[in-house]
Amino acid sequence: MSTNFSWEMRPTVGGIDFGPELNTLLPPLVRKLLAQRGITGKEQAEKFLYPRLADLGDPFSLAEMDKAVARIFDAIDNRQEICIYGDYDVDGVGSVTLLRAILRAYGAAPRFFIPIRTQEGYGLSEAGIARCMREGPLPNLLITVDCGTSSVEEVAALQAMGIDVIILDHHEAGPLGRPDAVAVINAKLETESPLTYLCSAGVVFKLAHALLKERKVPGFDLKHYLDIVAIATVADIVPLVAENRLLTRYGLKVLGEGRNIGLLALNEVAGMNRSPSASHVSFRIGPRINAAGRMDSPLDAVELLITQDSIRARALAQRLDSHNKARQAEEEKIRMEAIDMLHRHFDPANDHVIVLGSPTWHPGVVGIVASLLMRRYHKPTFIISIDENGLGKGSGRSIPGVSLVQAIHHCAEHLESGGGHDMAAGLVIREEKLDAFRKAFNAFVRETTSEKQRKPILHIDAEVTFPELTLDLLDSYELLEPFGNTNPQPVFMSRNIALTDVPKRLQGNHLRLFLKQGVSEHDAIYFNGGEMRLPDPPWDIAFTITRNVWRGRSSLSISIQDIRSSEP
CATH class of the missing domain: 3.90.1640.30 (inorganic pyrophosphatase (n-terminal core))
Known part of the structure; x- marks a missing residue:
């Protein structure tokens, strides 16, 4: 598998002036991240950075x-x-x-x-x-x-x-x-x-x-x-x-x-x-x-x-x-079987969705596999467990711009039932209706989205240099937490990154990378990086940062999101 993200810089809406006190306390990078989240002015910034339980409605x-x-x-x-x-x-x-x-x-x-x-x-x-x-x-x-x-x-x-x-x-x-x-x-x-x-x-x-x-x-x-x-x-x-x-x-x-x-x-x-x-x-x-x-x-x-x-x-x-270990083993089994099915029948150019089913798949795990395949292939995905009576129960995960709830309504004639949220949903379907549902679901996505919407985009919040990645930055950066849905963890990029040693393969197909920009060095972890076809260095890297605490000592940890050949 190779990376295929299109990198796009997030715009900064509004200014990064939050008053003398916050301007002094927060580095420009953190103030930029606040602005990107639609935070304007001192009052909004303080409410976001220092929320109080007294503000509950x-x-x-x-x-x-x-x-x-x-x-x-x-x-x-x-x-x-x-x-x-x-x-x-x-x-x-x-x-x-x-x-x-x-x-x-x-x-x-x-x-x-x-x-x-x-x-x-x-x-x-x-x-x-x-x-x-x-x-x-x-x-x-x-x-x-x-x-x-x-x-x-x-x-x-x-x-x-x-x-x-x-x-x-x-x-x-x-x-x-x-x-x-x-x-x-x-x-x-x-x-x-x-x-x-x-x-x-x-x-x-x-x-x-x-x-x-x-x-x-x-x-x-x-x-x-x-x-x-x-x-x-x-x-x-x-x-x-x-x-x-x-x-x-x-x-x-x-x-x-x-x-x-x-x-x-x-x-x-x-x-x-x-x-x-x-x-x-x-x-x-x-x-x-x-x-x-x-x-x-x-x-x-x-x-x-x-x-x-x-x-x-x-x-x-x-x-x-x-x-959880039993779930992980079952998940890996289903994931490998699903990928094998895709390699035999999948056309990435014309198949805008993934719909797969099997009578050997555990119904409790199909949602996780749907999420994994959706992220890997950037396609709305349903993974379905079929019982001995030919009745399938499936879980779906979607990409931005494709509502699974609307898709289920659009394809209702092929389903026994279905519902949930726009990005995650479930359905019940007869085994003999899988192909008809796949075709109808594919047509729905093709007709309701543009080619650009169907391509994976990695949104970059800011470009940084390695010397900027310090524990002092983390102290201010962590005020933006907790990260999650609608307040995503910021993704940074750095250019012209060299390797100081051969990547080390870790358990679970992860990679540890030894990186250098100028005279500054950082190690990084690339989860599932062993599955990627990495270009020759030097690289541009997209990554997130967190605090790692080991035996009472803090360090800044880099988690790679994507790698591409270095561009001017």
Whole structure:
């Protein structure tokens, strides 16, 4: 595989004057990065760089929050049976954990239920509800988290059984509209809510805030649960803007304090330091929690987050790590088989999408492989696991400018069902319809995008020289964190880079590079660089920077994003 990115410099919109104090504190490079993020003036800059929890908005601004609060307090006061019905990913598991904690603080004893991915599928499925009702007392109130917005028929069936339903969610509405629940708290159902960026754990946090505003609980500090909110927000790849960025910034600090025994054990298993970043959550914590649900053991993840026993926490953390290793092995198997299929049938010039399926692929892992192939080939991708009855369940990942939700609607005649977000979605399809869906999906992308939109672009934030890459720069640069969706980690470029030694191949097909610009030298890591066909030096390199802490000593770490032959 060779690199094929087109490098484009991001424009700087507006000036980089943020007042005498910030101008002195921040180097010009960091002020430029602020301007690129649409930050103008001293007030906006201070709010972005130094967010405060006091700036959180009124939780009752979310529609139907008052109805949810009233019904929950009614259930608590009358000692009614409450069941929390969640999802098997990080956001669902985190939402269950946080909601359980706040309800228990009020003296309730809620039970919780998480469906098994391969048996019951996502959300309020008929099979999931049936098992939920069998496994515990019939609830008077069922609260869904990270699901339920499109479950009109299922909610009606629960109501017919005498079970009230509250929905806490962030997914799009289905074609049948709003379920007839006691309350549906989902900013995406509102016409002009600014809170559509919240993940479900963020919605649950808002509910907890609202409950505490109405009725305080002595000794309960909601801030201590911000680590759960941060992990869910980062792992669910929702926009890190406004309150999401604020909750994540403080949540990562709580995560570093090690308050949650389970997360502390997982941090140790994952080899994390005590100053975790959003990147650590994305690549170490999130995948291990997700692996439990992907490998059909979602309760292991919930138990890890709620346990108060450090010995049990270590055992569960190791079990999640084992799930993750099994997931990685399954992922690699599917990835290699999918690439082999592409090499036999794929025409990059005319095939604008990737749609592949197999009866040997684990349904819990197809989404990860879809993401890997989408990034490698820059094509909207669906990877599908087909069961013994010829029914395929697939996950999709997309490129900028291609909405998978719109694509699913456009290709609905070939599908059993489908939905999700613009950039990540799921579908159900009959095996015999795969070719027809692939052709329809390909035509949709060809007709709704330009050739330029379909080409991979690497956006460069700024050009820097090696002497500028110092720990002093990192001190100011880190004020821009946490990085993620809508606040991406800046990508820098440096020109005329030479090698001082032969690249060293590391485990996992990664490369360690020994680089030099003039008299300044830096080592760099190129993840999956062993798969790349590197040009002859000298190079122009595109890269990101982070702080590496080893045995108490800090250094600036370079992570290569792309390499090209050096240009004038």
